[in-house]
Amino acid sequence: MTINGVELDELIDVPAGLRNVVAAETRLGDVRGQEGFYHYRQYSAIELASACTFEEVWFLLFEGRLPDRDELTEFTGEVAQSRLLPTELLPILSTIAAGGDPFRPMVGLRTALSMLAAIRDLQPVWDGDRASRKADALLICAVTPTILAALHRLHRGLEPVVPRADLSTASNWLYMLTGELPHPQAVRAIEQYLIATIDHGFNPSTFTARVVASTGADVASAVIAAIGAFSGPLHGGAxxxxxxxxxxxxxxxxxxxxxxxxxxxxxxxxxxxxxxxxxxxxxxxxxxxxxxxxxxxxxxxxxxxxxxxxxxxxxxxxxxxxxxxxxxxxxxxxxxCGIPRSMFTPTFATSRVVGWTANILEQADTAKVIRPSARYVGPPAPQPVPPRAGQSV
Structure with missing residues (x-):
């Protein structure tokens, strides 16, 4: 008997939930659970959170190295420009924000990103080069907090706050939620939280993003799939x-x-x-x-x-x-730091989207579809289809 062209005795049984199964190789980082340690690239994630800005660590995940001063200036400029929402998306956000009781920002985000992908005509990663894929990834990362903050305010009958080019990712996040410049201590606290949660091994949402990316789909599709996994209370919704x-x-x-x-x-x-x-x-x-x-x-x-x-x-x-x-x-x-509880998981998402897209970029470089098998345990097949009601004999 064969499944997907593989002899049954060649299938390998794995633990439920794929626990401890190595599904791919990565240069992005690792989690060493027995030691209580995890890292991004070659650096301790906790040390990065203590010493670096969010943008520096974002650059590290995308480029494989920490930026020098000129590279960081250029990168933060690209991020600032990419934070701005296309005008075509604004009326759609108002429609999304009016739905749902209670309103779920992560549901709104996945809908908005789908529309953004259509507006910007994001192409499958299979068809693009690494530069175009990286540009799409940066766009999705930069615009995600802007979308989430806009949905939060629109749902409450408030006008969205336009992000400022002179503010960091963490500072802009608090500013766009409240409309007020945040205290530096709150900014640094949230920035350290964001850095510490960028990536964390092949968790459910990251693995989902890589599965979709392995098909050659566009960056937004892979991120949207990850959001679906992330929204569950057993993962990001806690x-x-x-x-x-x-x-x-x-x-x-x-x-x-x-x-x-x-x-x-x-x-x-x-x-x-x-x-x-x-x-x-x-x-x-x-x-x-x-x-x-x-x-x-x-x-x-x-x-x-x-x-x-x-x-x-x-x-x-x-x-x-x-x-x-x-x-x-x-x-x-x-x-x-004044973040409403309904925006706790969205805050998590504003950092984890960087980890998702870094994994998407890495997966896109492999050009290998993730396609596991399953062991069928239902009634033996084939069996004759029984007579159905109304069928002539």
Missing amino acids: PDRALDGVDEIGSVDRIDGWVRDKLAKGDRVMGFGHAVYRTADPRSVLLRDISIGLGGELVEFATTVERRVTEVLAELKPGRDLYTNVEFYAGVVMEL
């Missing part, structure tokens, strides 16, 4: 839910009961545990330090919740090594 959990607890004396009740019901404790890390999530450690630097009652309570929930989980799930993941303190940092 920062607001993690902070909602902190609110549900409300006070220190309720922590133990809240955790035990969640586990008794079989519910996930959002913001804790990770599919890869068996130590503390280094992104969570970074964001905890950032939130402590911002200060306030929320931070004090969140650190208490982290400590006690970790202790209760260790008691109830021995040997599982469940620590806070990136979502827990991401929600705290974004809340302190």
Whole structure:
């Protein structure tokens, strides 16, 4: 028996969810879960978040090296120009923002990017050279936060804020959401968060982007597919839910009961545990330090919740090594910087789109379609089609 031209005994069974299966080679980075370490290219992602700007790390993912001063000036100029929305897209954004209750920005983003691809006539990566693919990738990355901020404001009956060429990606994001120039401390906190979440191995959305790119489709199609995967609460849609959990607890004396009740019901404790890390999530450690630097009652309570929930989980799930993941303190940092909870996941997307497109560019260079097989486990075939109602005998 054959499947897709492959003899059945040649098929290789893999773990559910493709866990630990190497699907490709990459030069973009890696996650070493046992060590609690991940990197972009040859640099620690956490060190990059501590020392660099978002644009510098964006350049690194696209070009393979950190930029010099002239390269960075040129690159930031290209980004600034690409942030502006085509005039043809503005009425479409108003229509998108009027739909949905509750309104879901990520749904709006994928629709808007589809229209943008049509307006700009983005071509399949199979048909273009690397320069054209890179230009399309930069456009999608630059315009994503502009679209998301515009949808957020339009849904609330406010006019979109035009991005400023003199502001960084992080500063523009806060500015476009609120219409006010943000405090430098908030800008740097969000910038570090954005850098720390650009890329993280072959997670579901990144893998989805690479699958679509492997078919030769255009950059926008691959990103839109990634957004579909990213919008799920088990992937990118968790920062607001993690902070909602902190609110549900409300006070220190309720922590133990809240955790035990969640586990008794079989519910996930959002913001804790990770599919890869068996130590503390280094992104969570970074964001905890950032939130402590911002200060306030929320931070004090969140650190208490982290400590006690970790202790209760260790008691109830021995040997599982469940620590806070990136979502827990991401929600705290974004809340302190004035980002509405409905825009937590979109904030995540404004950074991860850089990782998606870097992976799309790398995949496009391989010209190899990702096409796994499946083992059929249904009723034996072929069987005769039974008589159907109304069929003449």
